[in-house]
Amino acid sequence: MEIGKRIRLERIINRDSGNTVIVPLDHGVSMGPIEGIIDLRKTINAVAEGGANAVVVHKGVVAFGHRGYGKDVGLILHLSASTMLSPDPNEKVLVASVEEAIKHGADAVSVHINVGSKTEAEQLMKLGKISRDCREWGMPLLAMMYPRGEGINQFDEKAVALAVRVGVELGADIIKTNFTGSVESFRKVVEGSPVPVVVAGGERMDSAEDILRMVEMAMDAGARGVAIGRNVFQAENPTLMTKAISLIVHENGTWKEALEVLRG
Template identity: 80%
Template sequence: MSEIGKRVRIERILDRNSGNTVIVPMDHGLSMGPIDGIVDMPKTINAVAEGGANAVVIHKGIVPFGHRGYGRDVGLIVHMSGSTSLSPDPNEKVLVCTVEEAIKLGADAVSVHINIGSKTEAEQLAKLGEVSRACKEWGMPLLAMMYPRGDGINQFDEKAVALAARAGAELGADIVKTNFTGSVESFKRVTAGCPVPVVVAGGPKMKSEEDILKMVEMAMEGGARGVAIGRNIFQAEDPTKMTKAIAMIVHENASAKDALEFLRSE
């Protein structure tokens, strides 16, 4: 029965028509505080939902403030990992939620953040294994945010990204979020080596709208099944239009050029 539950829930994350997804992480408040774009959570969640986001990622304590009983529906992914920017080692992530708590909150999926190559990699992998077991038991989809991060590690290196993505799949993730490697061909090798859907992270706020749309286009050409982009959406001048522009590429196979023309249209 748990497999049926997982199938029902994951259909709220992966679009039924395209099989892809536009996820907007908004879990930054724990690590960075109330930064621009996530001060008024209902307003921002409404903006990206109306733009066509498939799901948002938030921490358990924000769910009551971001729950939507109006407008366009959007999937709920409860983030289970945490650390703050004031920590001596921001790469260390601890579990701050359980799968059972997420179920009680009505989550469609849960997510965990794992830094491969960090000083606490072993502990983080053990926690990923524990969460994966609980997700299987309860029929809960698992999004694993897998990043190569640590001393001397290039977090965009193809081999490092491929290892991080594969590690997520090896330990039971249903969807893996990781960094884009900078080219279509290198990212094709990453997605080829990961048997579960891969979505790309947006990372820090980019200099231009064109940059983010071009990255999304290349990632999709490289085999990505969507995006998990936070600041480049919720800190955009118009989060609803930015979400729509990205969704055009992810779900409709539009070009970055066409998406940019839409974004800049009146």
């Protein structure tokens, strides 16, 4: 691996555990100014204090979330976009470049790819281009790889494994994907990837216990961390939720121990 990538990856992966807790905060493009991301600086402060290794944001709000003080947190610049008003929300377009990410001081970039969507071909071409640019500039690439499209079960083990492997084959350094529901099925997904796999948080869950159970199962299956957005930044206490998740990811804690952290 190029030295530039190695140095940047060290900023978003915990050196002791080799794992990472990423909090995506890029939802403003797709969903608007929803609860939890209206004041980005406040939210980033909260998750940083909770032990998050990195956050994901779009280029236009980097300045509004940059702190310059307190506990450091890695910056991942998201390059993909679509809105909930689009006729096809599964279509993702590029709205930033690797060069822009470098100018913004990013430690990595991320792209969102929907395997099986109507625009799969175009999205894969974009992934290939960004992967090439990342290699050129020594920039780590987080690929958010999801099986999504008509008639596709986005939590199916084989579909998720395929999406993950596509990301690997096209040059991603870290893969974010859906949890398949069990340790056994997700282990098969992870076994098919020679690069770290992190589990997505998905839709907002009603129960903190459900979130923490999922994180523990994913880690037991061999995941190298999480990339959880709404279930962290819309939690009653984002700092404590981040701490609870970090206990599982970095210290091999159980969901029950993490629940105690969450309760303060």
